[in-house]
Structures are given as C-alpha cells and as structure tokens.
Amino acid sequence: xxxxxxxxxxxxxxxxxxxxxxxxxxxxxxxxxxxxxxxxxxxxxxxxxxxxxxxxxxxxxxxxxxxxxxxxxxxxxxxxxxxxxxxxxxxxxxxxxxxxxxxxxxxxxxxxxxxxxxxxxxxxxxxxxxxxxxxxxxxxxxxxxxxxxxxxxxxxxxxxxxxxxxxxxxxxxxxxxxxxxxxxxxxxxxxxxxxxxxxxxxxxxxxxxxxxxxxxxxxx
Amino acid sequence: xxxxxxxxxxxxxxxxxxxxxxxxxxxxxxxxxxxxxxxxxxxxxxxxxxxxxxxxxxxxxxxxxxxxxxxxxxxxxxxxxxxxxxxxxxxxxxxxxxxxxxxxxxxxxxxxxxxxxxxxxxxxxxxxxxxxxxxxxxxxxxxxxxxxxxxxxxxxxxxxxxxxxxxxxxxxxxxxxxxxxxxxxxxxxxxxxxxxxxxxxxxxxxxxxxxxxxxxxxxxxxxxxxxxxxxxxxxxxxxxxxxxxxxxxxxxxxxxxxxxxxxxxxxxxxxxxxxxxxxx
Numbered sequence: 001x002x003x004x005x006x007x008x009x010x011x012x013x014x015x016x017x018x019x020x021x022x023x024x025x026x027x028x029x030x031x032x033x034x035x036x037x038x039x040x041x042x043x044x045x046x047x048x049x050x051x052x053x054x055x056x057x058x059x060x061x062x063x064x065x066x067x068x069x070x071x072x073x074x075x076x077x078x079x080x081x082x083x084x085x086x087x088x089x090x091x092x093x094x095x096x097x098x099x100x101x102x103x104x105x106x107x108x109x110x111x112x113x114x115x116x117x118x119x120x121x122x123x124x125x126x127x128x129x130x131x132x133x134x135x136x137x138x139x140x141x142x143x144x145x146x147x148x149x150x151x152x153x154x155x156x157x158x159x160x161x162x163x164x165x166x167x168x169x170x171x172x173x174x175x176x177x178x179x180x181x182x183x184x185x186x187x188x189x190x191x192x193x194x195x196x197x198x199x200x201x202x203x204x205x206x207x208x209x210x211x212x213x214x215x216x217x218x219x220x
Numbered sequence: 221x222x223x224x225x226x227x228x229x230x231x232x233x234x235x236x237x238x239x240x241x242x243x244x245x246x247x248x249x250x251x252x253x254x255x256x257x258x259x260x261x262x263x264x265x266x267x268x269x270x271x272x273x274x275x276x277x278x279x280x281x282x283x284x285x286x287x288x289x290x291x292x293x294x295x296x297x298x299x300x301x302x303x304x305x306x307x308x309x310x311x312x313x314x315x316x317x318x319x320x321x322x323x324x325x326x327x328x329x330x331x332x333x334x335x336x337x338x339x340x341x342x343x344x345x346x347x348x349x350x351x352x353x354x355x356x357x358x359x360x361x362x363x364x365x366x367x368x369x370x371x372x373x374x375x376x377x378x379x380x381x382x383x384x385x386x387x388x389x390x391x392x393x394x395x396x397x398x399x400x401x402x403x404x405x406x407x408x409x410x411x412x413x414x415x416x417x418x419x420x421x422x423x424x425x426x427x428x429x430x431x432x433x434x435x436x437x438x439x440x441x442x443x444x445x446x447x448x449x450x451x452x453x454x455x456x457x458x459x460x461x462x463x464x465x466x467x468x469x470x471x472x473x474x475x476x477x478x479x480x481x482x483x484x485x486x487x488x489x490x491x492x493x494x495x496x497x498x499x500x
Contacts, residue, residue, distance in 0.1 A: 016277050081317050089304075122357040169305035175265065179273045185401035 006189045013180050020176030021197055022206075027172060028159045028201070030094050035101025035158070042102055043109025050217070057106070064103035069161045072096040077168045093165035097158055105153045112146035113139060145216055152209030156202040163198075173197060248455035253321055258300040261287035262320035265305045269424035269483035270326045279303050282420075285479040286343055286447060286464065289472055293463035298475075301470040312336050315450045322460060324447040326420075338451045340460045342444035342467065348384060350420035350436035351407065351426065360412060361438035365389055367413075374403045374412035385416050388440050407433075420484060426484030469497055 010017075047056040064072070076099075077092040087095065116139055124134040166175035177194040181187045253259055263271040263283045271281040290299035304320050311327055314320045315337050315486050323372040328346070329339050334423050350361060350373070358364050364371050368391040375381045385394045397403040404425065406412040417423070419439055445466065448463055467476040469491045477488045491497045 012275055016273065019277075034372065078317050080311055081319065121312075167307050169307065171265075171305065175305070178266045182268055182272050185399075185404065187399045189403060 006186060007188075009180075009184050009186060010193065011183075013040050013138050016176050016180065017173070017193075017197075020171060020173035022160050023171055023176075024159070024173040024198075025201065026110050027090070027094055027097065027162045027165060027170070028155075031097035031101050031158050031162070032155045034094070034098040038098065038102035039105025040109060042106025043113065046106060046110040047113045050104050061103040061106050064099055065107070069096065070101050070167070072100055073164050073168060089165070089168045089170045093162075093168060097161055097165075100161065101154060101158055104157075105151060108147045108150045108154065109143060111150075112143040115146055141216070145213075145218070148209060148213050148216070152206060155205050155209070159198065159201050159205065237246045249321055249449070249453050250456045250459050253456075257295070258302055259287065259291045259294055260302050260304060260319075260321045261290070261327045262304045262306045262311065262314045262323040263287065264308065267326065269420060269427075270450060272341045274397065279305075281331070282479060282483045283324040283326060285475075285483075286467075287322070289467045289475055290322060290447075290460055290463045292472065293459075293466070305429060311448070318450065321456075322447055322449055326445050327448055329444040329446050333448075336451070337448040338453075338457050339446040339448050340457065341464055342446045343464050344420070344445040346443045346445055347419050347439035348388070348416055349422050349439050350388070350414040351422045351433050352414045352436055353407060353410075354432055354434050356413065358436075360390075361436040364392070364414060364436060369393055371414070372412045374406040376400065376403055376417060384441060388416075388438060417455050423486070425483040427483075 018114075042057055042061060045053050046061070049057060073093055073096040076087065076096040077089060080087060080092065120138055121134060124138055129137070162172055163174040165172055166178070169175070173194055177190050181190050184190070228317050263279070263281075265271055265273055265279060267281075269281050271279065271283040272353050274280050284303065286300050287303065291301035292298040294300070304314065306314050306320070306323075306325070311323050312333065315323055323337075325342075326344075326346070327333070327339075329342065333339070335359065350364065352358060352364075358371070365388075371389065371391075372393045372395055373385050373389060374395050374397055375385055377398055378384070382394045385392055395406060397406060400417070400421070401418065403415050407415045414436060419435075420467065422433075422435065426435065447460060449460060463472070468473050473491060477490070480486065480488050492500070
C-alpha cells in the first residue's frame with residue numbers, strides 16, 4: 001500500500017465518492033423516514049386494530065420480515081414492472097427498503113406498546129380520557145422511550161442494506177467504490193475507505209439516537 | 221454470485237409469468253426507439269476497458285462505444301443514448317422485462333443464454349492471453365512452454381484457473397491471486413513470469429503502461445462477445461446487427477477502429493475494398 005498514491009487517487013475521486021455518499025444518505029434517509037411513518041401505522045394496527053385489519057397487517061409484516069432484503073429489492077425492480085408499475089432503479093430500491101423498514105418499525109412499536117401494563121389504559125379510561133388522549137399522553141411517550149434503541153438499530157440496518165441497491169444499478173457508495181477500484185486497482189484501500197464512511201454514517205445515527213434518548217428520558 | 225443469479229432468475233420468472241398473460245402483438249422496438257428519440261442501452265460500470273467511469277465520472281469503454289454506434293445509426297447523433305447501469309446478473313432480466321432496448325456488456329455468447337435473449341453479431345472475440353514484463357527471462361510463448369515447470373503464471377482465483385493455464389502451458393506452476401491488482405503486482409515484482417487473463421484486460425493494461433509489458437503472442441479459450449436484445453423482434457435485432465456490421469466493415473468503420481485503438485491499443489487494417497470481406 002502506497003499512502004501517497006492512494007491520497008492522490010482519493011483526491012481525484014472526491015466527486016464520485018461524495019456523490020455516492022450523498023446517494024447512500026438520501027436512500028437511507030428516505031427509507032427510514034417513510035418506513036417509520038408506515039411502520040407507525042403497522043405497529044398501531046398490530047396492537048389496537050380491529051381483527052381483520054390486524055390479520056392483514058400481521059400477514060404483511062410476517063411476509064416482509066421473512067424475506068431477504070435482496071429479494072425485496074429485485075422484486076420491486078423486476079416484478080412490479082411486469083404489472084405496469086415501471087419504477088426507476090432508485091424508486092424501486094427506496095420502495096423495497098421502506099417496506100422492509102416499516103415491518104421492523106411496526107414490530108418494535110408493537111413490542112413497546114404491549115410492554116406497557118394494561119392497568120394504565122384502564123386507569124385512563126376510568127378518569128375519562130379518550131383513546132386518542134390516552135395514546136398522546138400516556139402510551140405514546142412511554143412507547144417512544146422503549147422503542148428508541150431498537151429503532152436506532154433498524155436505522156443503521158437500513159444504511160447497510162442500501163448497499164444492495166448497487167445490484168440494480170443505483171450509483172450509491174458501494175457501486176461508486178467498485179467503479180473506482182476497477183480503474184485504480186486499489187481494492188483494499190478503497191473498500192477500507194468506504195467501510196470508514198459507512199461507519200461514520202452509522203456512528204452519527206447512533207449518536208443522534210442517544211441524544212434523543214437523553215432528551216426524552218424521565219428526569220430522575 | 222451463484223445465489224444472486226438464482227434470485228435474479230427467480231424474480232424474473234415470477235415477472236415473466238405475469239407478463240406472459242398480457243403478451244400481445246406489438247410494433248417493433250425499432251419504431252418505439254425512433255419515436256422516443258433516444259436509445260436505452262444497458263451496460264456495467266466496473267470493468268475497464270469495456271464499461272467504466274473516467275476520472276471525470278463519465279461512462280466510457282468499448283461496450284459504451286457500441287451503444288454510441290447504434291445511436292449514430294438510429295438518429296445520426298452518437299449522443300442520443302441513455303445508459304442504464306446494471307450488474308452482470310441483470311443483463312438478461314433487464315432485457316426480458318424491457319428496462320433496456322439493448323445490452324452491450326461483454327456478454328459471452330452461449331447456447332444457454334441464446335435461449336433467453338437474441339444475440340446480435342459479435343463485435344469482439346475474447347480469449348485468454350499471457351502478459352510478460354518487457355525484456356524478461358522469456359522471449360515468447362514458445363520459450364515459456366519450453367521452460368516447463370520453471371515458469372510461474374499468476375492468475376485470478378477461480379475454480380478453473382489451474383486447468384485454464386494448463387491448457388496452454390501444461391507444466392507451468394500456477395499461482396492464484398484474489399484480485400487483479402495483486403495478480404499484476406506478482407508479475408511486476410518477479411514472483412511470476414507471466415500473468416494469464418482476458419486479452420482485452422491485458423491489452424488495456426499494456427496500453428496504460430506503454431513499453432513496460434509485452435504480450436507472449438498466444439491466445440486460447442475463445443469466446444464471442446455480442447450485444448443482445450429481447451427475443452421475438454426480428455426488425456430490431458436486424459437493425460442492431462446492421463449497425464454493428466457496418467461499423468466493422470462499412471461506413472462506420474473509422475468510428476469502430478478509433479474505439480478499438482483507444483481501448484485495446486491496436487490499429488485495425490481497413491476492410492478490403494472490392495469483393496465483400498464476409499465472403500472471401
């Protein structure tokens with residue numbers, strides 16, 4: 001390994017790497033945000049939904065969670081186009097990750113909500129709170145604290161899963177790195193550097209999660 | 221890789237069942253492309269000199285040039301082409317699901333693949349070659365062969381690597397390496413006497429490092445590289461065939477030859493004038 005030559009190559013390749021990094025961050029951010037919104041619906045349906053809705057959503061989460069992300073990515077790119085929904089590689093990739101994220105967030109939220117003792121809902125009813133109020137003042141805040149660490153974990157998983165989109169030709173960080181390696185023949189160095197960037201993204205997510213945890217912690 | 225290919229195949233199989241139901245008589249892809257105003261070509265981005273990104277982040281290479289040649293034939297403008305980046309596993313599914321009009325991605329023609337997509341005429345013949353350091357211990361292929369087991373050959377790690385080298389040099393010692401850079405490094409540092417890999421890769425590497433290396437002058441394991449289109453559209457296949465054919469023998473020969481020179485470092489003799497070369 002020649003650090004000077006690698007530094008030079010890295011400098012020349014700064015734009016492609018930044019573009020790839022931007023792509024990875026946007027894919028992950030979109031998938032995490034959309035997946036969380038959808039996941040909240042999934043989690044609420046699983047916990048409080050009417051029986052038919054609960055069964056339907058249960059089927060959805062079990063199916064998605066039992067499928068490898070790679071299969072979801074390929075399915076949203078190839079299978080959907082045959083039924084007339086022709087998504088670009090980027091859209092298909094974000095869709096697959098969103099769906100995957102939503103099933104995980106749904107399960108996390110269900111677990112968090114079910115861990116709250118039933119007595120609290122009964123007490124809320126006894127003092128005349130509607131369900132909406134019960135959720136906003138009693139269940140929601142507690143569930144948020146419960147779910148946060150697992151949610152941060154899922155968010156980090158999404159960043160790592162975004163590498164799979166390189167297979168359908170989305171120019172995210174991994175594909176950009178492979179493009180550079182093919183030209184420079186410096187595989188070890190560039191893979192190591194890409195690993196460092198992925199670590200940095202996930203480290204930032206983890207710290208953001210800790211910050212929110214601190215802010216929402218019950219003062220003792 | 222194997223598993224990934226199976227997954228692609230499975231995803232595609234599920235898709236084709238659905239599409240078979242909606243299959244119908246359609247106008248040719250040729251009309252569709254002309255009406256759209258640009259061509260959509262599927263290719264990769266990680267294999268020089270075939271398809272890779274330049275320092276300024278532009279897609280380039282011999283496969284990419286084939287796309288430009290077809291665009292020129294269609295619209296009289298080589299730049300009216302959009303490239304869809306795809307992995308090697310995605311070459312066939314992207315054609316059969318209509319994501320791309322044409323795939324040019326160093327695709328080896330095999331009977332198995334020809335059952336799934338329609339191959340155009342070949343635009344390159346690939347083979348394995350041997351690259352040595354200029355001014356090294358051995359002059360050429362015959363010298364390497366005569367040296368028997370004293371010769372060490374570096375190759376990319378592969379199940380068939382040993383067998384592949386022994387087809388040309390039956391007694392040579394074979395050292396397998398994980399990546400292309402390590403394989404070339406072994407040659408550079410003298411740990412191997414020659415590197416054996418695709419001739420196009422060798423030609424590209426030699427063109428990048430002029431005067432440093434020489435070709436041993438022997439090629440084996442021939443395979444044809446062709447572009448491919450979806451099956452069942454003779455008009456479109458015939459058009460692409462014509463465009464490629466005329467690039468190798470007719471009006472667009474200069475474009476083809478310039479590209480060949482750029483990526484493989486060799487000048488092509490112009491096609492013989494008079495009686496068509498195809499029938500000589």
